[in-house]
Amino acid sequence: MTDHEQPLAGTIALVAGGTRGGGRGIAVELGAAGATVYVTGRSSAAERSELDRPETIEETAEQITAAGGTAIPVRTDHSRPQEVRALVDRIAAEQHGRLDVLVNSVWGGDPLTDWEHPLWEQDLDTGLRLLRQAVETHVITSRFALPLMVARKSGLVVEVTDGNTARYRGSFFYDLAKSAVIRLAVAQAAELRPHGVAAVAITPGFLRSEAMLEGFGVSEDNWRDGAAKDPHFAHSETPAYLGRAVAALAGDPAVMEKTGRALATWGLYREYGFTDADGTQPDWSAHWADALEEEYGPLGEPLRP
Template sequence: MTTDDRPLAGKVALVAGGTRGGGRGIAVELGAAGATVYVTGRSSAAGRSALDRPETIEETAARVTAAGGRGIAHRTDHSDPDDVRALVDRIAAEQDGRLDVLVNSVWGGDPLTDWAHPLWEQDLETGLRLLRQAVETHVITSRLALPLMVARRSGLVVEVTDGNTARYRGSFFYDLAKSSVIRLAVAQAAELEPHGVAAVALTPGFLRSEAMLEHFGVTEATWRDGAAKDPNFAHSESPAYLGRAVAALAADPDVIAKTGRALATWGLYREYGFTDADGTQPDFAAHWAEHLVDEYGPLGDPL
């Protein structure tokens, strides 16, 4: 392979929340670009997280290695500063203090999200637990990992979110979590730019996670059959698409020009030319503008 095939050879990445879904897609595509990727989360061969799903960080790490990188699984509870500190200490020791890419993709909030009730009818502790899991974990991880990047005066932080505009996302605590993650990128960008480190928020479109495939009763090989249940599913994208967006950003020598922005796969594919795993280039914003705007309103202005 040429350096064009492996633009991230020699680079080190941490994908926090890399067990499944978008995090797994990002980890694998960073590996395909040649990176060493630390894959973290609570679901491992040693035991499942509270989500009780079968995917593990070891499986993701193996896929990273199979794709051409080096995958390293490290079981981490990102709500526990001591756990995250141990992870960062390991990276520093094994990689001579190097960390080039930090992806904050911890989520796990689906079973905590109440789509049926307004704030005043929701369970308060459940909503606050969602915020702790979806926002505080990102803060803890950045706080402890960023010194590695600042010391080298280079790097990229990617905050994975849902949506890149001010449109309300349908549930109070869900909306607050996803909007807050965008603001985390903005705040980190302001503080990191003088040190040569970029920070962005990034959203996929309609993501075909493992859970979403199960919901539609399909596999990644047969996913198009899901459009019979929901025509919008025909415009969905695989986790690889999100992963290739991150890999393209990480390989961009001028990524600092994008720092502080809320980005989307549907904008980045035009700039970088990447495709989804099946060779297509999904554009969910274009689909929204053509088919969903009358029902749900415009996506809104970028945050």
């Protein structure tokens, strides 16, 4: 690629939780746009996380490199402040104090989410553990990474969530976690604005992650066959779509105009013109309005500060 095709050449990014899913998609697309990407998570070639899935940060790094970026995988447990401090110290030392993009995409909450029971029938320890895994990790990471951005008076923080409205997400602790992540973006935006640093939340639509493909019994090559099980799957999107949305934000010199907002792939593609990996432009909100709103009600207006 030419420098023009790599608008993020020279950019330093940290994607926390870049092992799989949306985090991996963001890491790869930031790399494709020319960034140097520190990709972190607990699943590495040396040791799997408790999720016991096969994806690793090294595999993400290989995809970043293949896309034309520079990848630096660092196994990090973002629930451990000392590990995050060491990670940020390493970035500061290796990049002369520079960090341009921080993506908080740590999740790992799928096995902790109870979709069947109300709060008063759920296991409390499991629910609180989900909050620690999905929210506290973001707080810890921002606490140590933000000083690099504040010192340079520039940068972008991206909080990855599910949904950009106040709509209830179907499970108490899941909803609390995903809503809290939006508030993390709003709160960081308020405190970072005087320092020229933007913070936003972003959601994909129906994300076709590795785990989702596995659950539907398909691969990315024949993913459309999954629509036989759930017709809404035909309107899903790849992690690359989310990644391209984040890369577009990171390359937007006017991104401060969006600080504090909860954004979505289905709104950003219209503004920036990016496509999914297959050249399409999925629009989950449009599909919801056409096929789901009558049964479930409107998706809702995006949250704004």
